[in-house]
Amino acid sequence: MVSSRLTRKDVQVLSVLGRRPLEPIKVLSKEADMTTTTFSKRMKQLYNEGILISISAEVSYSSVGLEQFFFFIETPFETIAIVERALDLHPYTRFRVRCLGETNGHFVMFAVPTGSLPLLLEFFEEIGSLGLIKGYRYDVSISSWAYTETDFKHYDVIDDSWDFDWRWWEVNFPETPSPLQDTPSVFSYMDDRDMRILRQLTIDARDKKKEIADRAGIPNYHLTRRIKFFDDNNVVDAYRVIVHRNASRLFSTLLFECRCPISVTERFHHAVRELPFQSTQIPTKDGFLLQTALPSLDLPNLGSILQKHCDDVKVSWSDYDSSMRYWFWDEPYLNGKWLSTRKYMVKEVLAGLKPMI
Numbered sequence: 001m002v003s004s005r006l007t008r009k010d011v012q013v014l015s016v017l018g019r020r021p022l023e024p025i026k027v028l029s030k031e032a033d034m035t036t037t038t039f040s041k042r043m044k045q046l047y048n049e050g051i052l053i054s055i056s057a058e059v060s061y062s063s064v065g066l067e068q069f070f071f072f073i074e075t076p077f078e079t080i081a082i083v084e085r086a087l088d089l090h091p092y093t094r095f096r097v098r099c100l101g102e103t104n105g106h107f108v109m110f111a112v113p114t115g116s117l118p119l120l121l122e123f124f125e126e127i128g129s130l131g132l133i134k135g136y137r138y139d140v141s142i143s144s145w146a147y148t149e150t151d152f153k154h155y156d157v158i159d160d161s162w163d164f165d166w167r168w169w170e171v172n173f174p175e176t177p178s179p180l181q182d183t184p185s186v187f188s189y190m191d192d193r194d195m196r197i198l199r200q201l202t203i204d205a206r207d208k209k210k211e212i213a214d215r216a217g218i219p220n221y222h223l224t225r226r227i228k229f230f231d232d233n234n235v236v237d238a239y240r241v242i243v244h245r246n247a248s249r250l251f252s253t254l255l256f257e258c259r260c261p262i263s264v265t266e267r268f269h270h271a272v273r274e275l276p277f278q279s280t281q282i283p284t285k286d287g288f289l290l291q292t293a294l295p296s297l298d299l300p301n302l303g304s305i306l307q308k309h310c311d312d313v314k315v316s317w318s319d320y321d322s323s324m325r326y327w328f329w330d331e332p333y334l335n336g337k338w339l340s341t342r343k344y345m346v347k348e349v350l351a352g353l354k355p356m357i
Contacts, residue, residue: 001024006051009034011152013042014052014243018149021055021239022205053242057201058147059111059328060237064198065187065338066092066111068141069120070282070289074134075105082356083132088324088354090123091332091344097323099255101316105133107255112345113338119345126350130357143180143283146269147186147238150293151276164276166301177266180283186233195220195330197226198235199334202328205239240278242325254299260310268309287311287332293320 006014012032020028029039046052061068075083080098087096088107095109112120124136154164196216200207213223230236258268265288272281272290280293287310294302306313332339339345 006157008157009042011157015152018241053245054204055206056240056242057205057236058238058240059198060183060234061111063183063186063235065112065114069110069138069139071136072103073106073136079132086127086353089349093209095325097318099316099318102314103316110207113340116340123346139284141282142285143182146272146281148273148275148279149241150278156211161342162295173267174270177270195333199330201327253293253320255316257314258288258310259312264309327344
């Protein structure tokens with residue numbers, strides 16, 4: 001449990017990292033109005049205190065031959081631990097968290113090999129037949145996701161409170177936003193070295209390049225060249241600043257399921273980037289899903305704006321302490337393909353559950 005209160009210097013460091021996550025210390029310290037020594041020392045201290053966890057790459061899974069699906073699972077309380085173990089064992093789970101509200105159970109994100117959705121559904125049917133879940137529903141994203149990082153300039157370290165002008169945010173929604181687009185696949189131009197690099201970038205992209213290259217088993221020059229390839233082809237959507245929310249008393253993550261026309265989804269897709277709270281907007285065929293971490297006092301403000309612009313809004317509260325974020329996993333990539341057999345995606349996962357059933 002992180003009990004530290006953020007200082008003014010902490011806020012400056014985290015704010016600059018949110019805006020420029022990969023810039024050199026010299027650039028970051030200048031923007032934060034600190035010496036490089038002070039900035040480096042404070043950032044290291046944030047890591048050591050468990051406040052700053054990592055700077056993690058958000059991979060554009062469509063670019064690497066994977067499809068993203070998210071599931072809402074109705075899980076009985078007595079089987080929660082077993083279901084979480086099943087999700088941990090599944091090779092293509094990307095994120096899971098317990099939730100309460102519209103869905104009582106789990107919210108889970110997967111990135112599976114293109115065309116393997118039937119095997120993922122078979123996996124859920126099997127754990128359902130074992131009585132581990134009551135039911136599930138799922139959706140698929142129709143374009144790239146929108147991300148925003150926590151902007152601590154709206155945070156008062158003395159009062160431990162947030163100040164954001166929600167009226168300004170709503171008034172400045174774009175009237176004619178650009179259309180939604182997905183990232184084209186460059187999977188055929190990648191190999192196992194790229195997958196190892198992506199794993200390291202999701203663990204912490206601010207690690208020294210030599211350390212990343214060593215762990216990926218490649219020379220430094222190759223890492224530099226492939227990161228440029230990733231940048232040129234939007235293989236990485238964003239770099240997420242993973243901060244322990246207890247440090248600033250942010251409300252646990254909320255999941256808003258919004259049904260609306262595509263034009264509204266497009267407007268929110270651009271507007272979300274102006275929020276000062278770490279958020280992810282996932283466009284769907286019927287609207288969008290918004291995952292965000294809010295102070296409790298700001299929940300009515302966002303909720304009322306969503307209700308005003310959307311045809312229907314459902315909300316679930318999620319338990320941050322139970323969440324599990326999985327780094328990009330390169331192991332299922334073999335001989336230029338992702339493993340997508342019934343044995344690998346269903347039977348071996350279920351076999352791993354036997355000691356708990």
